[in-house]
Amino acid sequence: DAKTTQPTSMDCAEGRAANLPCNHSTISGNEYVYWYRQIHSQGPQYIIHGLKNNETNEMASLIITEDRKSSTLILPHATLRDTAVYYCIVRVALGGTSYGKLTFGQGTILTVHP
Amino acid sequence: GAVVSQHPSWVICKSGTSVKIECRSLDFQATTMFWYRQFPKQSLMLMATSNEGSKATYEQGVEKDKFLINHASLTLSTLTVTSAHPEDSSFYICSARDPQLTDLSNEQFFGPGTRLTVL
Numbered sequence: 257d258a259k260t261t262q263p264t265s266m267d268c269a270e271g272r273a274a275n276l277p278c279n280h281s282t283i284s285g286n287e288y289v290y291w292y293r294q295i296h297s298q299g300p301q302y303i304i305h306g307l308k309n310n311e312t313n314e315m316a317s318l319i320i321t322e323d324r325k326s327s328t329l330i331l332p333h334a335t336l337r338d339t340a341v342y343y344c345i346v347r348v349a350l351g352g353t354s355y356g357k358l359t360f361g362q363g364t365i366l367t368v369h370p
Numbered sequence: 371g372a373v374v375s376q377h378p379s380w381v382i383c384k385s386g387t388s389v390k391i392e393c394r395s396l397d398f399q400a401t402t403m404f405w406y407r408q409f410p411k412q413s414l415m416l417m418a419t420s421n422e423g424s425k426a427t428y429e430q431g432v433e434k435d436k437f438l439i440n441h442a443s444l445t446l447s448t449l450t451v452t453s454a455h456p457e458d459s460s461f462y463i464c465s466a467r468d469p470q471l472t473d474l475s476n477e478q479f480f481g482p483g484t485r486l487t488v489l
Binding site: 297357359361363 | 374406413414416419461478481
């Protein structure tokens with residue numbers, strides 16, 4: 257699976273949008289971009305995923321560049337409860353030999369402050 | 371969404387003893403479960419992939435004789451840390467996938483984790 261690069265940490269004011277970047281310049285054509293987050297001392301939580309189109313759900317939006325070499329996770333109105341480590345992961349989905357395995361990088365520590 | 375539970379949520383044991391951690395899928399059948407380990411201020415590291423009814427596949431560097439994995443049913447996988455030592459103290463997290471779900475976003479669900487402290 258392709259590796260990802262994320263900033264170590266970011267800050268965001270409560271109520272503002274949090275934009276978390278991820279670089280995945282070696283992504284392959286059959287690899288999806290997944291985002292998970294981990295609140296302190298809990299298991300990871302799925303946020304969103306995409307292949308090449310922008311995606312939006314009740315938690316966040318995912319913007320993937322046209323060349324798919326980078327993406328941005330957007331939390332439109334960050335709250336204090338969004339403080340967590342955010343992981344950007346690229347991996348194949350159906351049919352790949354690494355199907356099901358998630359390789360976690362260091363992630364971005366997002367701190368939302370009042 | 372689907373729920374994965376772990377038991378116990380935390381455990382303290384003496385060096386040299388064995389500790390069993392359970393991972394259960396509560397409302398779906400998980401043919402595949404994954405075990406991760408996370409040291410303080412570090413990311414999750416995959417230890418092994420557990421398939422129901424067959425032997426687990428361990429990642430490079432993980433001792434299969436020390437970390438015994440059993441996936442005897444479609445809703446339960448266990449990780450036994452044998453002869454635990456202080457360096458085994460860590461946060462152990464399992465995840466499970468339901469192959470019946472075709473929605474990629476619901477593919478894998480994580481448990482809440484088990485904090486192991488070996489004295």
